[in-house]
Amino acid sequence: MASAFFGLYGCVMAALSSTLGVDFGTSNSAAGVAVDGKPHLIDIEQGEQTLPTAVFFDFDEKQIVYGRPAQAALIGGDEGRYMRALKSLLGTSLMRESRMLLGKRMDFIAIVGRFLGEVKARAEAATGQQFDRALSGRPVMFHSSDPARNAQALTDLTECYYAAGFNDVRFMPEPEAAALANRAYLAPGDLGLIVDIGGGTSDFTLFRQQGEAGIDILGSNGLRLGGTDFDRQLSLSHVMPYLGMGSDIKHEFGGNTHVAPQSMFADLATWQKIPFLYTRETRRAAQDLARHAVQPEVLARLVTVLEDELGHDLAFAVEAGKIAANNPNGTALPEIKLDMLERGLHLPLPAAMMAATLAEMAGKIGVVAQDTVDQAGMKTEDINKLIFVGGSSLMGVVDVALRRAFPKAEVHQAAALTGVVDGLALAAATAFD
Ligand SMILES: Nc1ncnc2c1ncn2[C@@H]1O[C@H](COP(=O)(O)OP(=O)(O)OP(=O)(O)O)[C@@H](O)[C@H]1O
Ligand SMILES: [Mg+2]
Known part of the structure; x- marks a missing residue:
């Protein structure tokens, strides 16, 4: 075009x-x-x-x-x-x-x-x-x-x-760029807060619409938390236990056990860390865990994921499950499909379960949004409009947290991916x- x-x-x-x-x-x-x-x-x-x-x-x-x-x-x-x-x-x-x-x-x-x-x-x-x-x-x-x-x-x-x-x-x-692009949603004199919840970060800009004079940026703030962190948390809570996170590993000698170390599972649940796991050392460490596991069939899944390089396939499955669970009226079922691990293995992810997993993170986003307003010397009730941009602003948990933080503001959902x-x-x- x-x-x-x-x-x-x-x-x-x-x-x-x-x-x-x-x-x-x-x-x-x-x-x-x-x-x-x-x-x-x-x-x-x-x-x-x-x-x-x-x-x-x-x-x-x-x-x-x-x-x-x-x-x-x-x-x-x-x-x-x-x-x-x-x-x-x-x-x-x-x-x-x-x-x-x-x-x-x-x-x-x-x-x-x-x-x-x-x-x-x-x-x-x-x-x-x-x-x-x-x-x-x-x-x-x-x-x-x-x-x-x-x-x-x-x-x-x-x-x-x-x-x-x-x-x-x-x-x-x-x-600030989003404020510039979306200023027309505000009437002159209005105070607006851009709420940009993306894949990696949440970003806020408080601004006043000045009419013909343009906009006055009053302050910006942000935190390193976005949709990929939602994916990570959902993966850690609902998928990684199927690969052996939290399960018991027998000591080489004696009858004692310890819990499988967390770090490999944490990296596997983190989009940007996945490529770093495909090394001979990590594959060998996973095989060792499987060999000594109380439930070797569970740790065997971790071995398969690392050997067949399925980490991103898992991450995509979690992301798709998140989006499906967030849209109860959509055609996709609220579940995480793990057919790449075992044919027919689908983990249910009902909307309420997802909301419970992500509520704390959404709450943190709401707090930093309020801080943006505090730091500019304004009050939350002064904000007329919240303007949502970024793919993760479509998340119900984010919407709930922000409306709770700014009960008086009207919410405008702007172009999520191009704002x-x-x-x-x-x-x-x-x-x-
Ligand atoms: N319909 C949807 N419902 C819920 N989340 C969604 C939806 N569509 C996209 N997302 C999520 O939005 C995120 C991507 O949003 P976006 O493209 O705005 O991020 P980004 O601009 O690339 O990241 P950042 O600005 O943080 O660097 C992903 O985590 C994705 O899973
Ligand atoms: Mg973005």
Whole structure:
């Protein structure tokens, strides 16, 4: 659609800025530019305006595949290495860990750089324009309470943009971008709170609609908690026990037992950690556990998952179960389907069970939303509107927690997956002025 748009209105191209607005998300990414003061999103993947932030190193074809085809390759069982939620590695030492992939030594700066380079190339192909600069979104907090890690995460992400081929990059907090894009929902004088609950973080911006004068940003805040953490918690509570988490392991000598160590299960439940588990050492450790387990048939599932590299398949099954349980009127049953482990193994996940598992996390999100307002010297009852963006703002538990925290505010559900990139596209036009 984008190329048709630019083909038809070729004259518009001169008005485009050479700065690309990029929302590099934990789960989904998108890019856009401003055209005549309006956001124009790039057709980034065959008619889609969002691209799953996923890469697949295809060992047979010796190439890197991005987005939905990466997911299809994983599910199809192609030979290769799949990675998702790479944004969550920013600011950690794992970012600089390198590995051999397709005959090259690469660290995660280079891998994220490849992904962003693909976004750049697709945007250039769709618009016929070169983008040397980027206005990138950033979470308010990459790491909730660790300033050094937050600073490192921003350094890492900046390096990734350079690795992608951009000459310069500036950053805008993601919820501020969403405020810019959604300001029209507020009447002049209204106080609005952007509630952006994504895959990796929850982000808030408090702003006042000033009418013709634009918006006044009064404060932003955030925490490292999003949909991938919901997946992790659901996996730990409902799936990992089926793989042996919490089960007893016999000591080599004597009759004593101890509980299987937690760390392997914790990593398996964490999207961005899964690729790090596929090593000879972890596979051997899992086999050892199975050999000494009181219930070896349960630990055997862990061995299978590591040997057949089914960690992401499990994570997708949990995510699908979460979305199904969150939508009781949908066609999908509220359950986690583990056929990849054992044909017909489906774990029920009724809505009430899911809500109970995630209630504490949703409560934390509500508290930080209230803190955003407190820190700006405002009162929760002053807020007229809550504007929801981000895929996890569709979660019932989040909705309940936020309505409880702001009982007087009206809730507006904005475009869940494009609310941030719309604002970045708008702001890209003047980001380097
Ligand atoms: N219908 C739905 N119901 C519940 N959750 C959903 C739904 N659709 C998507 N999600 C969840 O939303 C999350 C992705 O949201 P989004 O694309 O806004 O994140 P992101 O922008 O990539 O992440 P971040 O901004 O935190 O870096 C995933 O965890 C996904 O499971
Ligand atoms: Mg986001």
